[in-house]
Amino acid sequence: MVRGLSAFLLTPTSEHGIDTAAYAALVARLAAAGVDSIGALGSTGGYAYLTRQQRAHAAKTAVEAADGIPVIVGIGALRTSHVLELAEDAQKAGASAxxxxxxxxxxxxxDEVFGLYEDVTRELSVPLCVYDNPGTTHVHFTDELHGRIAQLPNIGSIKIPGVPDDPRRAELRVDALRKLIPDTVTIGVSGDWTAARGLNSGCDAWYSVIGGTFPQTALALTRAAQAGHSATATELSEGLEPLWALFRRHGSLRVMSAAAAHLGLTGEPNLPLPLRGLDETARREVVATLDALELTS
Known part of the structure; x- marks a missing residue:
């Protein structure tokens, strides 16, 4: 299932709809960089704010622009029936997961969370990644619940929140979950500032926000960890601390929105209302940080 760098990109959106040209170009940029998979319509992709038709269009556009790179499409919704419709759309578009x-x-x-995954996996023909994101969804998974869900058909990966700061505790956290799930289910870390620790602690993948806009930067960190060069991966992550600090202060979505606009990858606005971009002071912080880190790719 998902391994290495899974790059989650913005879906540039205004009240007029999705900027399809900019979106396709963002996907093509990730494919050209050689990411391992592309995350379309994740939290960074603003899936919850889009209609079914917009999401179907975004899924189709992403698969077409990905040039063979596997595309993972978000299908989250409030109603199980709507999730099933979105799953059907994603599969018709050619999503790999x-x-x-x-x-x-x-x-x-x-039991309701388990029932959701039970109902959805019953209808799937592609792998499903369980998205554990309590900071956004306010749904808290226990490892025991992950273990139950991981036994269902077509469960391929679990996207966990950031791991503890202490390297030993990070290893124990990953090991504890690993003991409860089949070998066929991979574990991917999110929370970009903890990615190096997660990968060094045995996570199979990094579900990356920064990777959706700066794929080469994220790939360098990922490949170092995959090669067993844990100190290098840690050093690369520590070098990005000014950006991680902005993520923690303003939210990674808004920071990447400002970064993409600054680089000319999208127009403005690129977030759907009621979401708004950063104010001018914060935008200047983002630009200054990108310049200081020489972040362009």
Whole structure:
């Protein structure tokens, strides 16, 4: 299933709709860089703010522009019936896998979360990545729940939140989950500032926000970790701390929105209302950080 760098990109969107040309160019840029997979319609891709028709169009555009690189398409929605419709659309578009976060308005019980994945995997013909993102969804997975879900058919990967700061505790966290899931299910780390620790601790993949805009930078870190050069991976991550600090302060989506616009990869606005881009002071911080880090690719 998913291994290496999975690069999650923006879906440049205004109140007029998706900028298809800019979106296809972003996908092609990732493919040309040689990322291992492309994450379309993840949280960075603003999936929750788009209509079914827009999401189907984005999935089709991503697969066509990916030049054979596997595309993972987000299918999260509030209603199970809507998730099933989105899964059908993603598969028709040629997605190699789907990504599912349990979206909710009313708090979900563990049995309800399990039931969602049980209902969806029953209808799938491609692997599913379980999206564990409590900071966004407010749904908290236990390792035991992950273990139950991982036994379902077509579960291919688990996208976990950032691992602990202490390297030993990070290893224990990954090992504890690994013991509860089949060997066929990979573990991918998110929370970009913890990616090096996650990869060095045994995670199979990095589900990366920065990789969607700066794929070469993310690939260098990923390949170092994959080659066993943990110190190099850590050093590369520490060198990006000014950017990670902006992620923690403003949110990675808004920072990448500003970065993509600054580089001319998208127009403005590129986020769907009510989301708004950073104010001028914060935008200047982003530009100054990109310049200081010489981040362009």
């Amino acid at each position: 789907v990504l599912l976060a349990p979206m909710t308005y009313q708090p979900l019980t563990e």
